[in-house]
Amino acid sequence: MFNKLLFFSSKLKPKPYKFQIISSFNPLKNLDNKNNFGFFPRISRSFCSNGREAMEYDVVIVGAGPAGLSAAIKFKQLCSQHNVDFSVCVVEKGAQLGAHIISGNVFEPRALDELLPQWKHEEAPIHVPVTSDKFLLLSERRAFSLPSPFNNKGNYVISLSQLVRWLGQKAEELGIEIYPGFAASEILYDDSSKVVGIATNDMGVGKDGSRKENFQRGVELKGRITLFAEGCRGSLSEKLISKYNLREKGQGQHQTYALGIKEVWEVREEKHKPGSVVHTVGWPLDHKTYGGSFLYHMNDRQVAIGLVVALDYRNPYMSPYEEFQRLKHHPAIKPLLEGGTVLEYGARTLNEGGYQSVPYPVFPGGAIIGCSAGFLNVPKIKGTHTAMKSGMLAAESAFNTLHEGSEMDAFWNSLRKSWLWTELHSARNYRPAFEFGLFPGMALSAIEHYVLKGKSPWTMKHGRPDHEATNEAHDCLPVEYPKPDGAISFDISTSLYRSNTNHDHDQPPHLRLNDPSIPECVNLPIYAAPESRYCPARVYEYVPDEKGELKLQINAQNCLHCKACDIKDPKQNIKWTVPEGGGGPGYSVM
Structure with a gap:
């Protein structure tokens, strides 16, 4: 061996x-x-x-x-x-x-303090303490400052891969x-x-x-x-x-999930504020979709920016990747990125079910x-x-x-x-509160956080599993997304290149369909091909065959290992399995 x-x-x-x-x-x-x-x-x-x-x-x-x-x-x-x-x-x-x-990542060192108490003296890549913490509610053109529910005192902005x-x-x-x-x-x-x-x-x-x-x-x-x-x-x-x-x-x-999409930028020196932390809710997501963005100033003029979208979203026409591209053009965010360069791109699902x-x-x-x-x-x-x-x-x-x-x-x-x-129990009702929408969720979570302090006598339940939450296409409006400008927003091919993703093309497929007929017989006509939108790497494409009929093409070599397909497919027809070892993304500063 x-x-x-x-x-x-x-x-x-x-x-x-x-x-x-x-x-x-x-x-x-x-x-x-x-x-x-x-x-x-x-x-x-x-x-x-x-x-x-x-x-x-x-x-x-x-x-x-x-x-x-x-x-x-x-x-x-x-x-x-x-x-x-x-x-x-x-x-x-x-x-x-x-x-x-x-990962984001604003790092809380509590567990590391217990595991390796001398980490500060052992060249750990943890150098940037949080210096400011803002929480914004975004509309399409404006940003409204709200009291921050985060207590990031003593935390650090880091690269988790490092x-x-x-x-x-x-x-x-x-x-x-x-x-x-x-x-x-x-x-x-x-x-x-x-x-x-x-x-x-x-x-x-x-x-x-x-x-x-x-x-x-x-x-x-x-x-x-x-x-x-x-x-x-x-x-x-x-x-x-x-x-x-x-x-x-x-x-x-059941577990409920979100998809996080992230870029690391190198910004101009005069715009860089090491330790600055910004979280947002609201636009570009609709008020029925849970999620938000983050913007963290790391060291070396690097800034991490990302959007997290709950995978129980309803509209099959929505594309989390395109929502992220729209986010970067918001007036509160775009000036920071102008003149900068994207270093890396990536995506991953995260658990949101909690306690x-x-x-x-x-x-x-x-x-x-x-x-x-x-x-x-x-x-x-x-x-x-x-x-x-x-x-x-x-x-x-x-x-x-x-x-x-x-x-x-x-x-x-x-x-x-x-x-x-104790920590998970006190936070247990935050995510389920947003089943009622953005503003009711913010109100209920504020009561949990500031008034009841996590000690409420009830435990709320999650809604439907993420794959069951997708509405049929005829009940939803198509979403038109602007074309990328190549400076702030980008197409998926450009972003995928920045993830350093690589798979051997000649290997058994690691993305498998339980029933090969479901994409063309169910997903395409009933749900308007949602896998072509929720995947942040364009693994799933519908292309015409020799008869002009659309057929699902799986570009497994693009896979970021995010697992969104395994979670969000309406009929749970896609099974994610491990590819040959060593394949996938090659993150260095994520």
Whole structure:
């Protein structure tokens, strides 16, 4: 397996980011007569009857984001404190750490203070404290200042992809094995339906299923405990939630989502105000659609700007991408961007269900952590600190399970006793309040925030699942969007180039239709082809065939891994699965 890991890594040709992870552990050295590797005495290797090579660890973590890396670091810290040596492996589908990480991000350091208290003295990429915090209500031509509901004192404007690379560096210093460029595509079970690890995709498989010259069999990473930290709408996590009925065992309500679209600009020096934070609601979205924008001044003349659109929007003619392009032309925003340059573009879905939608996170053999379980605090628009905390709590339970023989179910109990749970509970009614529209939602959420302070005696429910919220086209008005000017607004092809997205064209499709007839028979005539608009990368296009009839064309190579299609398709006909490892966006400052 290690030979395969080295082979695959060499094929990825990673971009030389500042904090790129390069494993310091040489798998070809220190192999003793007991088939153990160096300072990891519990690792063993074997071959399976299916031809895959297997590697056994004590803990396997899927996803090297804030939750996964925090879990790995906390687990190893506990090993050191108790003078025991358990092995940890982290597998990440992005070509490098941080390549698939995208977030606002105004960072609350609470969890990091607990995990790595000396981070300020260890070159963490956290340099810009919040200096001002504005909240605006936008009409088409004006901006009205409102009292800010955000308390960002002590928070920082950061690039989360950079922070993740730094966390990866800290993890490797503790002896944690991190393998970027490997997509976990399969959950491994034993005869009792207990999870015993994951398997990665085969590499070098053609679109027709044939084996190419560079074919390499996938590998099995087996763990006594497996933690899934895949991020929002994780493909394997969703399978676990369904298989073990974790949604019903948890808080009981379905998850609801939003699509976040973001650019990082380099603006002129005289316009740059490091630490300035602006949030908006209102235009360009209609008053029935929940969402808002953010504008954060980072360091080095960089500004992050984005629009978040709830995926329970009703009008199938609406395009979140085009709404974002319109936003940038608002008189309160356009002057900042004029004369600037876009550095990167990206998009990702985020969980907005909060407290009501948290599943029971423990299953036989492991747990689901971070945004895969949905710990975003919606009114704060922050989920990094809660994702990290969930990973740390899961690591404590995993360690106690392996070291003391306790049960992983303790994770659920510790979760509900933590500040994370208190925070989500106090914010639980904010998002459902906007089911009534923008202004009623603002009024109800203001009462929750300023008067009841999150202690109301009721818990509101979410509306319909996002895919059911889409109205039929005949009930809606088409939306006409202005053409991009090439200076402030851009077409999707230009933006996609800035995301550094890359997939091998000759590989099995990772976007699959349960019923190939639904796009032409249902989505196109009834919903006016919504997948051609909600996708922020033009993956889905309707093009005429030789008879002039429109047929769905899937441009999988454009995929940003945002998962909007998996969520918003009216008939839940599109299934997002992991492509060959190393593909997808290549974010560096997101």
